Amino acid sequence: MRRILITGSNRGIGLELVRLYLQQADTLIFATCRQPATADELNTLANPYAGRLKIIQLDVTDQGSIDGALQLVSRETDGLDMLVNNAGILPGGIAATEATAAHFGALEVDAMTEVFRVNTVAPIMIAQHFIHLLRKGHHPRIINISSDAGSIALRDSGINYSYAASKAALNMLTRGLASDLHPDGVIVTSIHPGWIQTDMGGPTATRTPDETLPTMVKVIDRLTLEDTSSFFNWDGSRIPW
Numbered sequence: 488m489r490r491i492l493i494t495g496s497n498r499g500i501g502l503e504l505v506r507l508y509l510q511q512a513d514t515l516i517f518a519t520c521r522q523p524a525t526a527d528e529l530n531t532l533a534n535p536y537a538g539r540l541k542i543i544q545l546d547v548t549d550q551g552s553i554d555g556a557l558q559l560v561s562r563e564t565d566g567l568d569m570l571v572n573n574a575g576i577l578p579g580g581i582a583a584t585e586a587t588a589a590h591f592g593a594l595e596v597d598a599m600t601e602v603f604r605v606n607t608v609a610p611i612m613i614a615q616h617f618i619h620l621l622r623k624g625h626h627p628r629i630i631n632i633s634s635d636a637g638s639i640a641l642r643d644s645g646i647n648y649s650y651a652a653s654k655a656a657l658n659m660l661t662r663g664l665a666s667d668l669h670p671d672g673v674i675v676t677s678i679h680p681g682w683i684q685t686d687m688g689g690p691t692a693t694r695t696p697d698e699t700l701p702t703m704v705k706v707i708d709r710l711t712l713e714d715t716s717s718f719f720n721w722d723g724s725r726i727p728w
Contacts, residue, residue: 490567490624492517492560494547494613495574497526500632500680503696504571505529507704509536517560517567519545519574547574547609557616566623569707572610573632576602577650581682582690588649599649606653611660621673628674630707631661633718635679640727658718658728665716674715678703681721 491508495501496518505518509532516539520526523542532540543559546552560567578585578598587598614621614629621627635641637654658677665675681699684690703721718726 489514489569490517490564491515491569491571492519492567492617493571493573494519494545494609496520496542497522497529500683500696500700501571501573502528503700504573504704505532505540507700509540515539515541515564517541517543517563519543519547519556521546547613548604550612553612553616560617560620564620566625566627567617567620568624568626569628569630570614570617570621571630571632572613574605574609575632576605577647578602584647589647591645591648594648602649603653603656606650607656607660610657611664614664618668618673622671626674627672628676628707628710629664629668631657631675631677633657633661633677633679635720635726637677638718638726638728661718662716662728669712669715672712674710674712676710676714676717676719678707678719679721679726 491514493501493504493516496505497520505516508514508516518529518540520529523544529542533542541563543556544552545556578588585598586593587595588602610631621629634654636647636651637658639655642651661675661677668675680703681694683694683696683699699721706719706723718728720726
């Protein structure tokens with residue numbers, strides 16, 4: 488049975504990834520979120536997929552929460568085949584971006600720091616804590632949900648400073664982690680899911696989750712060790728760093 492841990496699973500991209508992977512037979516999903524009791528859409532999947540969906544409390548910025556989640560997952564399995572670092576924030580979303588985290592002239596330390604804590608520091612900490620389970624997995628991979636906003640080569644504006652910089656930093660961590668884990672056979676990539684209509688992306692986004700995520704899942708599932716350390720678009724094309 489394929490074992491997948493997905494962070495930030497209560498809405499948006501994370502929730503859709505849970506739904507898509509549950510459609511694959513012999514797949515066990517560990518779906519994490521900060522407040523499982525109020526994750527209504529995620530909880531509706533529990534009955535039809537009983538035994539294949541484990542909903543776990545996890546605040547990716549809280550060390551005690553990470554330790555607790557690791558203990559719960561370790562009780563259920565002795566290995567993981569995939570970690571999807573999906574949990575992330577863009578304060579205010581695209582539609583109402585918070586200036587204190589985004590706009591030069593209004594930036595504040597605490598607002599910027601929180602974006603980096605969630606989008607950059609948390610994924611590497613999650614990977615560090617769960618790596619012993621991934622090393623025991625079958626064709627293991629770490630998928631960092633990034634953004635083309637984090638591409639330095641494509642950058643031509645200063646808007647959304649914290650979000651863009653946090654994703655660029657996440658991409659750097661992807662490269663470093665890919666190098667460290669290559670001897671263990673662990674694939675590590677960054678992937679851009681596209682600008683899609685979620686709470687973060689807003690209603691004016693160019694695509695819906697149904698238009699990009701099924702293809703993105705196929706891209707993820709086709710990855711080999713030769714693809715490690717790469718930055719992919721949702722359709723499998725490569726994005727410049």
